Amino acid sequence: MSETVKFSYGGKDFELPIIEGTENEKAIDIAKLRAQTGLITIDPGFKNTGSTTSSITFLDGELGVLRYRGYNIEELAEKSTFLEVAYLLIYGNLPTQSQYEKFTREITTHTLVHEDIKKILEGFPSNAHPMGVLSSLICSQTAFYPDSLNPNRSEDQLTLSIVRLIAKMPTFAAWAYKNKMGHPVNYPDNSLDYCSNFLNMMFALPVEKYEVDPIVAKALDSLLILHADHEQNCSTSTVRLVGSSQASVYASISAGINALWGPLHGGANQSVIEMLEAIKADGGDAKKYLDKAKDKNDPFRLMGFGHRVYKNFDPRAKIIKKAADDVLGKLGVSDPVLDIAKELEYAALNDQYFVERNLYPNVDFYSGIIYRALGIPTDMFTVLFAMGRLPGWIAQWKEMRHNGEPIGRPRQIYTGAVDRNYIPMNKRG
Numbered sequence: 001m002s003e004t005v006k007f008s009y010g011g012k013d014f015e016l017p018i019i020e021g022t023e024n025e026k027a028i029d030i031a032k033l034r035a036q037t038g039l040i041t042i043d044p045g046f047k048n049t050g051s052t053t054s055s056i057t058f059l060d061g062e063l064g065v066l067r068y069r070g071y072n073i074e075e076l077a078e079k080s081t082f083l084e085v086a087y088l089l090i091y092g093n094l095p096t097q098s099q100y101e102k103f104t105r106e107i108t109t110h111t112l113v114h115e116d117i118k119k120i121l122e123g124f125p126s127n128a129h130p131m132g133v134l135s136s137l138i139c140s141q142t143a144f145y146p147d148s149l150n151p152n153r154s155e156d157q158l159t160l161s162i163v164r165l166i167a168k169m170p171t172f173a174a175w176a177y178k179n180k181m182g183h184p185v186n187y188p189d190n191s192l193d194y195c196s197n198f199l200n201m202m203f204a205l206p207v208e209k210y211e212v213d214p215i216v217a218k219a220l221d222s223l224l225i226l227h228a229d230h231e232q233n234c235s236t237s238t239v240r241l242v243g244s245s246q247a248s249v250y251a252s253i254s255a256g257i258n259a260l261w262g263p264l265h266g267g268a269n270q271s272v273i274e275m276l277e278a279i280k281a282d283g284g285d286a287k288k289y290l291d292k293a294k295d296k297n298d299p300f301r302l303m304g305f306g307h308r309v310y311k312n313f314d315p316r317a318k319i320i321k322k323a324a325d326d327v328l329g330k331l332g333v334s335d336p337v338l339d340i341a342k343e344l345e346y347a348a349l350n351d352q353y354f355v356e357r358n359l360y361p362n363v364d365f366y367s368g369i370i371y372r373a374l375g376i377p378t379d380m381f382t383v384l385f386a387m388g389r390l391p392g393w394i395a396q397w398k399e400m401r402h403n404g405e406p407i408g409r410p411r412q413i414y415t416g417a418v419d420r421n422y423i424p425m426n427k428r429g
């Protein structure tokens, strides 16, 4: 007999099933709760609500564990490549040599974007934030590939849309940056690997030669792996929710990019560097900013600290902190902001307020420092997060579809005015 939860309400006894995942996580299955009792549950921010069962990513926030399809993030970051991880997330298993070559070849074939994209780009003012440009360009693919509008059309069509997304994402991202700089765009170079091609499109100029530094390309590839999926976070839940209405994969991913943009989610990587710069400009007093973060009357938060699910070190932050030292060392870059970050981290980890609330550095705390060392401008940081998260969004969107999940439609408890009669304007007090 499987486990159940028993409770009484309104003088009657009820029993709800418990479901259990492969890592022994348990949940009360409330699917029949309203039908049986008339009650719904309320959980702002979905802090205790599981929206789905999923076989893509496992994380244990108490132990600081993160695995994609069963593989530890530490091992993938060290031994794998971003495209291999993308394949793993989307198709469930590590590819064989021939599967990997086919996947890479298909992605390389589709890096070019429609020439009319340049016209759309020209319509954006040059101060447009690249995240807004990126989400618009991704959504514009619904117009260039109308066959993709119906996600149920065919598996082949869906596979093609997925390949196009991964292939064109670096082109759109680099072009969003070029628009901002007012520089001519660079076309993809299919002789280069995924990250080198992106870096070349970002930094090559008609007036000077640009050679991709393999250290930079490798560091970027590892960062993309670390960002590739993170189960049911804000942007991923957005992608699944939008997709649940059977909107196209391009529209769903574009919505995910917008959700990621906010400073409490992926936008935190930009906010962290802005915060560290502000601390530096203000004399480098980490304690002053720690006090501000603790002051409940001050809206300031320590950006890059805290996480909804990690109540221990974010394993990605651990890897990135070490990588920051390595990458800056290899590139011979010294960044005073890294010292401020370390000082702030040390102070926070030894402060009662942060200790009591289990607030640790998250993935965004050190990633911006590496991006800066790689020459990436601050407002492109979240774009790189989106590039990394893309395979995760796709895998989650695909899983939602294959599970046949119903349209996402939460309920509410209404707290507004009760039934009122309309009063003509000339009679309103």
Ligand code: CMC
Binding pocket: 045, 230, 233, 263, 264, 265, 266, 268, 293, 294, 300, 301, 302, 303, 304, 305, 306, 307, 308, 309, 357, 359, 362, 363, 364
């Ligand atoms: N600085 C100061 N206090 C904080 C912080 C912070 N960064 N984060 C949480 N707290 C406090 C918060 O005020 C609350 O205190 P109290 O119990 O006294 O009211 C307590 O810790 C719990 O915080 P919460 O806001 O209820 O937690 P949450 O799960 O709703 O929010 C969070 C999680 C990530 C939005 C939040 O920690 C935060 O705003 N962090 C800064 C932004 C950031 O770095 N975001 C990136 C997250 S990682 C990348 C990603 O995957 O999105």
